[in-house]
Amino acid sequence: MSKxxxxxxxxxxxxEWVKDxxxxxIVVGITDYAQEMLTDIVFVELPPIGKKVTKGDSVAVVExxxxxxxxxxxxxxEVIAVNNKLEEEPALINQDAFGEGWIVKMRLTNxxxxxxxxxxxxxxxxxxxxxx
Amino acid sequence: MKKTPxxxxxxxxxxxxxxxxxxxxxxxYTNVIDEHKATRSAAGxxxxxxxxxxxVKGPQAFDLLQFVLTRNIADQExxxxxxxxxxxxxxxxxxxLTVYKKARDSYMLVTNATTxxxxxxxxxxxxxxxxxxxxxxxxxxxTGKLDLQGPRAEEILQTLTSDNLKNLRFYHFFExxxxxxxxxxxxxxxxxxxxxxxxxxANVIGDIWDKLMVAGVSFGLKPVGLGARxxxxxxxxxxxxxxxxxxxxxxxxxxxxWLIDWNKGFIGSAVLKAKKNSGIKKKLAGLEMTGRGxxxxxxKVFAGEREIGIVTSGTFSPxxxxxxxxxxxxxxxxxxxxxxxxxxxxxxxxxxxxxxPFYKRPK
Numbered sequence: 001m002s003k004x005x006x007x008x009x010x011x012x013x014x015x016e017w018v019k020d021x022x023x024x025x026i027v028v029g030i031t032d033y034a035q036e037m038l039t040d041i042v043f044v045e046l047p048p049i050g051k052k053v054t055k056g057d058s059v060a061v062v063e064x065x066x067x068x069x070x071x072x073x074x075x076x077x078e079v080i081a082v083n084n085k086l087e088e089e090p091a092l093i094n095q096d097a098f099g100e101g102w103i104v105k106m107r108l109t110n111x112x113x114x115x116x117x118x119x120x121x122x123x124x125x126x127x128x129x130x131x132x
Numbered sequence: 133m134k135k136t137p138x139x140x141x142x143x144x145x146x147x148x149x150x151x152x153x154x155x156x157x158x159x160x161y162t163n164v165i166d167e168h169k170a171t172r173s174a175a176g177x178x179x180x181x182x183x184x185x186x187x188v189k190g191p192q193a194f195d196l197l198q199f200v201l202t203r204n205i206a207d208q209e210x211x212x213x214x215x216x217x218x219x220x221x222x223x224x225x226x227x228x229l230t231v232y233k234k235a236r237d238s239y240m241l242v243t244n245a246t247t248x249x250x251x252x253x254x255x256x257x258x259x260x261x262x263x264x265x266x267x268x269x270x271x272x273x274x275t276g277k278l279d280l281q282g283p284r285a286e287e288i289l290q291t292l293t294s295d296n297l298k299n300l301r302f303y304h305f306f307e308x309x310x311x312x313x314x315x316x317x318x319x320x321x322x323x324x325x326x327x328x329x330x331x332x333x334a335n336v337i338g339d340i341w342d343k344l345m346v347a348g349v350s351f352g353l354k355p356v357g358l359g360a361r362x363x364x365x366x367x368x369x370x371x372x373x374x375x376x377x378x379x380x381x382x383x384x385x386x387x388x389x390w391l392i393d394w395n396k397g398f399i400g401s402a403v404l405k406a407k408k409n410s411g412i413k414k415k416l417a418g419l420e421m422t423g424r425g426x427x428x429x430x431x432k433v434f435a436g437e438r439e440i441g442i443v444t445s446g447t448f449s450p451x452x453x454x455x456x457x458x459x460x461x462x463x464x465x466x467x468x469x470x471x472x473x474x475x476x477x478x479x480x481x482x483x484x485x486x487x488x489p490f491y492k493r494p495k
Contacts, residue, residue, distance in 0.1 A: 039163035042448040043426050043455075045477070061477070063426055065164040065448050066359045087424075 003032040006098055010114060011123035012074040017098065024111055025080065029102040030062065030071060033127045035094050038064045044090045046082040047104065053077065055113055060103050062093065075113040077106035136181035137276055137334045138341055145355060153246035153374075155182040158357040167360035168450040171323055172493075174352030175282030177344055178361060180329070181337060184248025185275045186241040186255065190266030193237050196259050201231065202383060202400075204393035208233045213303045213320055217383050217391045218251060219400030223407055224379040227251050228371070228388065230320065232305060237266075240316075242329075244373045248272055258399065276337025280344060281327030281364075283493075284351040289328055291347045292340075293317065297328075311343040322361065324368025325493055363447050366456065369418065369489030375429060376416060376444040376458050384408055385460070386416045387488060414441060417466040418490065419474070421455035423482035427474045433459045434473040434480060440465050443474060449490060456490050 005011070009019040015034035019027040035041065045061040053059050058070040059079065082104050086092055093101035108114070118126065133156040142149065147158035158179065160167060170176055188197060198205055203216035210233050218226045227247040232240040243251045252270050259268060280289055286297050295308045295317070305318035316331040332340055345353065362372070369387065371377055377386045382404055384392075392404065421427060427446035432439055446457030465472060468487045473480040 039160065040165040042165075043424075045425070063448070065168075065363060065450065066159070068426075068428060 003098065005031060005033075005120050005123055007120045010117035010119060011126075012072070012117055013126065014072050014074075016071060016074045018074050018114065018117055020114060024108045026075070026077070026106050026108060026114075027102050028059070028071075028074060028104050028106060030093065030097055031123070032097040035097045035101070038062060038067060038069060039094070040064050041090045041093045044086040044093070044103070046084070046086065047079050049079055049082060051079045052109075053079070053106075055110075059106075062090075071103060073106070074117060075106070076109045078109065079104050080107050081105035134182070136179055137337050138179045138181060141338065141341060142179065142355075147355075147357060150358070152182065152358055155245060157182060158355070160357040160359045161355050164357075164359040164363060165450045167354055167356040168363050170352060170354040171282045171325060171356055171360065171364055172451055173283070174354075175280060175284040175288055175327070175348060176323070176354055176356035176360070177341070177348065178279040178281065178356050179341070180277040180279050181275075181334065182245040183277055184241075184243035184245060184251065184270070184272040185277075185331070186243065186248075186252060187269040187271050188239045188241065188255075188266055189269070190237055190264075192264040193239055193266040196255070196262075196264040196266055197231065197239060198396065199262070199264075199398055200255055200258055202388075202392045202398055203231070204396055205231060205233070206396075210235060211304055211306060213305055213318055215303075215391065217388055218254065219383070219398070219404070220254075220379055221400060221403065223382040223400040223404040225373070225377045225381060225383060225386070225388070226254055226379055228373055228377070228391075232316070232318070234307075240271075242277075246374050274334050276332050276334040276340075278330045278337065278341060278344070279321050279323075279327065280330060281321045281323040281325045281356075282353075283326060284348075284353070285325070285327040288344065288348045288351050288353055289317070289330075292343055310340050313340055315340065322368075322370055323364040324370070324489065324491055325364075362445075363450055366445050366447055366458070367449050367451055367489070367491035369491075371416070371458065372445060376460075381460070382407055384412055385414060412463055414460055415463045415466045416444065416458055416460050418468070418486045418488040419443070419446075419457045419459050419472065419483050420486045420490075421474065421481060421483045425474070425476040425479075425481040426455040427457040427459070427476070427483065432475045433461050434475060435462075435465050435471075436473075440472070451491050456486075458488075459485075461485075
């Protein structure tokens, strides 16, 4: 069963989570539901620091044994940090998608975009619909 | 999509179902790595009912097959299995299939799922055009097939059959029963492990599945989907038809030169000989990533700036813990330990050609 989706963050339709640090920077990862769908993650391709992305661009790539999936930038911004631990231990995303398995930190270029993301309750509605 | 007789069991086991060549098949039950490792360390049970079975019977069954197959079956014993290729007139591979000799004038061909109809039409037309005195019967729908693979496979199956499996050699079969159900038990498979392919009537194959699942519990048996089937076969250096080979390539270009008997005539043999003499330009080679990234089907292969071919199969190998694959590349770069690059998305990633198989089971 999926872990609880934390209420201290917002979510994208593509199953990324966004944690707002309150200083125009955010942390991005994929949800526990997403890692459960992907299963055994064996490779993560991280972006270079400084990379500028527009909402909806691919910002990282997560690969399971059988699949290759883009992680889309949930909002526009510049990559200011990446989780280098994932290069050695990609399965951290499976083990702790909301914590140790974070993927990138970004500085927002258009903070108002955060308002377009889903609340925890709305995200849970979305995955309930997907399961059916 | 077509469903195998075991479809409802996969759904009940919460398997993720995918479309494989028009068949609704389980790709994984829990996850690929667990299922892969269970097969290497204990045993895995696979639903292979989607594969095709064709019966060839009659006074000239042997003559027809000897003409259609690249392999020489003159020395094949009753109870022996042989892998062979079937070629078109240009020497291209229609299928790689196994040939079961059941009696002097009775054979069963076991074909890939996606090529069964092509095999059937092809062999039927060859029989008609040449007037071979034998009958062909497509028994795919009424035949069920399970693969039981792994180091504990023999112990598990032995609890359900009175015939001594120790007497069954690799690539041999006997007609037996599993839990009282008439079956063909063949010591063969597609994983690189010891194991069995079991054939029984489609309407009772589910009973055998259930019995094996119960018998296997204490041995660590797991149901295994097509995801791990693919990583297991690739580690063992086995090709997948439709992906690592197509009708546009000859056995000489893939890993199947050993299936050709040059001393007999067969369909495609003259063209094949001519192609051998004029030299092969491209060939299938094993590869291993030496840098980061995972080579995948369809990625381009380079030597320096020069594009030399394409990845046909690529995955992360759960046993070896690295990225491996097969690539169809210019022959000049196909010798083992040649440095190549794989284009992954926007970047060039270092790799090298390696010997096949990637994995060999401990004896």
